[in-house]
Amino acid sequence: MKRILFSISLVLLISLYAKDVFSQTESSTGITNRKWWKEAVVYQIYPRSFKDSDGDGIGDLKGIISKLDYIKSLGIDVVWLNPIYSSPNDDNGYDVSDYRNIMKDFGTMADFDSLVKGMHARGIKLVMDLVVNHSSDEHEWFKQSRSSRTNPYRNYYHWWNADRGKPAPRYSLFDVNHDAWKYDSLTDAYYLHYFSRKQPDLNWENPQVRMEVFDIMKFWADKGIDGFRLDAFQFAAKDTSFPAFPAGYEKRFQLYYAMGPHLHDYLKEMNKEVFSKYDVMSVAEGAGNSFEDAHDLVDPVRKELNMAYAFEGVDIAKPQGYRLLHFKEVFSRWDSAFAKNGWLSIFLSNHDQARLVSRFGNDSPAFRELSAKMLATFIMTMRGTPFFYNGDELGMTNIRFTKIQDYRDMSIINEYQHQKNIHADTLKFLELEKFESRDNGRTPFQWDNSANAGFTVGIPWIQVNPNYKYINAAIEENDPNSCLNYFRNLVKLRKNNLVLVYGKYKLLDKDNPNVYAYTREGEGKKFLIILNFSATNAQTHVGVAIQNILLSNYNDNNDRKVRQPVIVLRPYEALICLLK
Numbered sequence: 145m146k147r148i149l150f151s152i153s154l155v156l157l158i159s160l161y162a163k164d165v166f167s168q169t170e171s172s173t174g175i176t177n178r179k180w181w182k183e184a185v186v187y188q189i190y191p192r193s194f195k196d197s198d199g200d201g202i203g204d205l206k207g208i209i210s211k212l213d214y215i216k217s218l219g220i221d222v223v224w225l226n227p228i229y230s231s232p233n234d235d236n237g238y239d240v241s242d243y244r245n246i247m248k249d250f251g252t253m254a255d256f257d258s259l260v261k262g263m264h265a266r267g268i269k270l271v272m273d274l275v276v277n278h279s280s281d282e283h284e285w286f287k288q289s290r291s292s293r294t295n296p297y298r299n300y301y302h303w304w305n306a307d308r309g310k311p312a313p314r315y316s317l318f319d320v321n322h323d324a325w326k327y328d329s330l331t332d333a334y335y336l337h338y339f340s341r342k343q344p345d346l347n348w349e350n351p352q353v354r355m356e357v358f359d360i361m362k363f364w365a366d367k368g369i370d371g372f373r374l375d376a377f378q379f380a381a382k383d384t385s386f387p388a389f390p391a392g393y394e395k396r397f398q399l400y401y402a403m404g405p406h407l408h409d410y411l412k413e414m415n416k417e418v419f420s421k422y423d424v425m426s427v428a429e430g431a432g433n434s435f436e437d438a439h440d441l442v443d444p445v446r447k448e449l450n451m452a453y454a455f456e457g458v459d460i461a462k463p464q465g466y467r468l469l470h471f472k473e474v475f476s477r478w479d480s481a482f483a484k485n486g487w488l489s490i491f492l493s494n495h496d497q498a499r500l501v502s503r504f505g506n507d508s509p510a511f512r513e514l515s516a517k518m519l520a521t522f523i524m525t526m527r528g529t530p531f532f533y534n535g536d537e538l539g540m541t542n543i544r545f546t547k548i549q550d551y552r553d554m555s556i557i558n559e560y561q562h563q564k565n566i567h568a569d570t571l572k573f574l575e576l577e578k579f580e581s582r583d584n585g586r587t588p589f590q591w592d593n594s595a596n597a598g599f600t601v602g603i604p605w606i607q608v609n610p611n612y613k614y615i616n617a618a619i620e621e622n623d624p625n626s627c628l629n630y631f632r633n634l635v636k637l638r639k640n641n642l643v644l645v646y647g648k649y650k651l652l653d654k655d656n657p658n659v660y661a662y663t664r665e666g667e668g669k670k671f672l673i674i675l676n677f678s679a680t681n682a683q684t685h686v687g688v689a690i691q692n693i694l695l696s697n698y699n700d701n702n703d704r705k706v707r708q709p710v711i712v713l714r715p716y717e718a719l720i721c722l723l724k
């Protein structure tokens with residue numbers, strides 16, 4: 145009863161401000177350079193784990209179609225779909241064998257067309273993953289390329305003939321020996337693969353490769369999609385003389401690999417050939433090694449990409465915890481570097497990370513919901529385009545597999561083997577992966593408390609997290625104070641307040657080790673956001689009287705009248721206040 149009363153009062157409270165807060169237009173804010181992709185909230189769907197429609201245990205396009213009303217109900221504007229192209233699935237679709245077809249597990253091109261139609265009918269845009277740093281070794285190009293040294297496709301990839309000796313070492317992220325050169329006896333040569341052996345790197349120096357990729361992009365853009373996420377693209381350009389790197393380079397391989405020669409030329413060409421001809425957004429995975437690199441990718445005058453996502457923030461979480469002071473410093477630094485020019489996406493999780501609440505929050509029963517809501521508050525009130533990963537809106541948690549047999553991610557399986565080969569402590573490795581592994585974020589979406597969380601009637605391709613019994617969309621749908629409904633309120637608040645998108649960011653109470661407080665201000669409006677990142681009470685001095693609490697993750701803040709500039713926050717408490 146108390147809960148219901150609170151919810152009614154929260155709705156009343158929000159509607160009190162609704163007129164004022166939810167009605168800004170460009171002319172009233174004076175904001176220039178508005179773009180739909182800056183104002184959008186992006187929801188990432190991992191198709192393999194979202195919803196299975198045919199009982200084979202693997203999520204598919206029809207499954208997504210059946211959940212479009214749910215997706216719409218989140219209030220998001222854009223869906224980013226992980227790769228759905230034909231693939232032998234060495235890396236769950238990041239190894240494409242046919243860029244113009246749909247992976248059999250996921251359905252057909254007709255399903256894809258219905259998906260786009262269904263999304264557009266609901267006002268949702270679709271961003272596709274573009275995986276063109278490498279293809280699958282089962283792509284026709286590679287089959288041709290490896291068949292002989294003189295094949296016309298030979299230069300689609302990077303080959304090093306063994307008569308020249310062994311090439312200088314390159315580090316592979318997913319290879320069992322971390323060796324990026326794979327010897328192929330068929331032509332007595334090595335080919336390059338920065339990721340797995342089944343993901344040979346394409347040769348971007350070859351203009352034919354570039355034209356092929358641009359054609360593929362046009363094929364999808366002509367089908368009506370609304371954008372591309374460029375997978376691992378900062379690694380696409382290489383110094384093809386393959387010089388030796390200093391010893392130990394592999395510990396900082398990004399420094400050597402990212403932003404190679406001509407990368408910007410390739411992006412400019414891509415922009416001219418594709419982006420400039422369609423109303424599509426573009427986002428790069430990775431933002432180079434410096435702000436300068438990042439700006440060079442996204443400054444609009446350069447006509448390359450719309451935005452990039454940087455890893456510095458998302459990499460802060462460590463198994464032993466992280467320092468909030470560090471977190472604040474990183475996000476404030478990135479914000480100020482892009483305050484005037486360029487644009488970034490803002491995110492703390494995706495399919496390459498473990499779960500948001502388990503990495504950056506606290507997934508113990510007492511704090512899971514509070515901290516999941518607090519982290520969502522952070523993402524939705526920062527400058528940049530928010531990217532939110534499916535399941536995080538429910539506060540889904542890490543599964544914490546204990547045995548290697550439970551894992552499906554080839555990068556973990558190969559690394560486990562590597563650890564064994566070098567006689568490292570595999571138990572220690574497995575312990576670390578309980579925190580870090582990508583499979584933590586890839587367990588099936590938890591729809592309800594029926595068998596397999598309502599994800600499939602078959603055997604799921606990866607285990608369902610047993611906590612689906614009490615963490616699932618159906619339960620949260622009916623609870624006005626759930627993570628899910630809190631997320632919807634946050635999206636609404638952001639969508640209706642351009643100042644949260646474009647406004648000036650100012651860090652307050654900078655040296656506070658537990659509380660992250662900041663204002664977002666622009667054109668007559670000022671929001672104050674206060675977030676307690678700790679599991680204990682914490683005090684903050686924000687220098688202004690706290691009033692007009694618009695949204696909070698505790699259920700009693702409608703009674704809270706804090707007129708003084710010092711406030712004691714409860715564990716993981718999050719407040720959004722309207723100061724003017």
Ligand code: GLC
Pocket residue numbers: 235238239275339375376429495496
């Ligand atoms: C990107 C993807 C990741 C994939 C890798 C190779 O980092 O996000 O999932 O494994 O590229 O394509």
